[in-house]
Amino acid sequence: MRISDDIGFGINKSINDKGEKVAFPSVVIERINNKNRSATSFLGGQEDDYSVVIWEENKPQESQSIYIGDAALSEGAIRTWEDDASKNDNLIPIIVTSCAILGDNTDIDLILGLPLDFYSDEVVEDLKKKLKNINKIVKIAGIKGTKRVKINSVSVFPQGVGAYYSIALNLDGHIKNAEFLKASGAIIDIGYRTIDYLVMSKGKKGLKVRNNLSGSEELGIKKIYEKLQNNTEARIGKKISISKIEQAIIWNNGKLEMGMEDIDLKNDYEDICSKHAKDIISFIKFKWQDELDYIKNIGIAGGGSKVLRQYLKESFKNIVFLDEYANTYGYLAYQALSDRRNV
Structure with missing residues (x-):
């Protein structure tokens, strides 16, 4: 099975x-076991609330028990992210949880994106x-049985490219919008921490990425929450965490x-959003x-676009x-197109 994952600073989408x-929010916290209550008794029951146990095949004694997404935020977790995604300790549990929810126990070809x-x-x-x-x-609370997550291959694309190809291609890599591929276009992908622009x-030989006009900038919606945090602290005269602001x-x-x-x-909040836009x-x-x-179409993508x-x-x-799933959709589509070209 092919699964695409947009490993954002704010929201993980697959x-x-x-x-x-x-x-679900890209947040993980260790679960402290309490025999007197079960995870499902206090989790909100929404699909982005997860209590998860992960272990290597044949090594259940070395399991990792976590809350992930809104469940982790409810337990006081905060977002952490390394600029080098491979050094992020939360990366594997986030991806494995996504793959367990969406997978069918067959080997997985995983497609990812990174900020430009x-x-x-x-x-x-x-x-x-x-x-x-x-x-x-x-094992995910509320989901019957267990899931096997075995990753067979990994492909990685720049963010923005996924959103671009989501307009032009079907999930199987076939063209659905030929006109879009014939004209110059652009993407503004508004994420939690950054915006990607492409x-x-x-x-002469078709479309190409303009590297001098593409990149990332720390203008994601986190800036909105930070400004609101500062204003609120000045208003009430005490410190407050950005997580509390976001949750409100x-x-x-x-x-x-x-x-x-x-x-x-x-x-x-609305005034800050207007100014940030x-x-x-x-x-x-x-x-x-x-x-x-000279740009015929500008696509606005990412959770921040909403x-x-x-x-x-x-x-x-x-x-x-x-x-909001444009990047993940486009990664799948472009990977399918690339595979067909290489046959």
């Missing part, structure tokens, strides 16, 4: 070659070495619960300058908002 999807500025031959090879030949047994221009926005309709008092963050627009216009006149959609929709001509 899709298999049947089109089945899963997403963190993408290098060395990082790609380290990532492949770390993940290839993983052979784990996984320009594909027409050359995502889980509690903008209400921050402080003892007996609910602090409404919504108006401040303008910062992204200004940055892209500065980077692309006159090239904007947050900022209303503020970005009038920003550029010929703008197209893509599904």
Whole structure:
């Protein structure tokens, strides 16, 4: 089975070659066993709440017990991420959990993406070495039985490329939008920590990536939460974690619960979102300058595009908002196309 995973700083998104999807926050925390209560008795029951046990095949005595996603956030976990993804200790449990949910116990061909500025031959090879030949047994609370996760091969693409090809190709790598492949296009992928920006221009032999107009910048939606955190701390006169700010926005309709008092963050949040969208627009216009006149389509991708959609929709001509799974979809599609070309 082929499974594509977008290992984001904020949200991990995966899709298999049947089109089945899963997403959860990229957060992991060790589970402390308590015989007097079961994990399923207090987890919220939503599909992004996971209590997971992972072990090497034939070594159940060396199992790892974790909470992952919103379940981990509920237990006080915070996001951690290395610029070199292969050094992230949470990488394997995140990917193995995704593969267990979406897999069918057959060997897995795994396709991943990395932010453009963190993408290098060395990082790609380290990532492949770390993940290839993983052979784990996984038990997820609420899912009957166990799943075997054996990774047979690993392919790694730059983020943005996936979103681009999601417009042009089907999951099997066949062309679904020939016109898009004939014209210059661009992607702005708004993630949790970074935005990736990519320009594909027409050359003599077809489309090619414009490296001078492509890259990553730390303008993801984390900046919004950081600004809201600073404003809220000044407002209430005490320190508050960015996790609490994020949870108030995502889980509690903008209400921050402080003892007996609910602090409404919504108006401040919306104002910050509007200003942050303008910062992204200004940055892209500065980077692309006159090239904007020659770009026929601009795709807006990533989880942050949902947050900022209303503020970005009038920003550029010929703008197209893509599904939040666009990168994962595109990785699968492009990998299938590459395999067909190599036959």
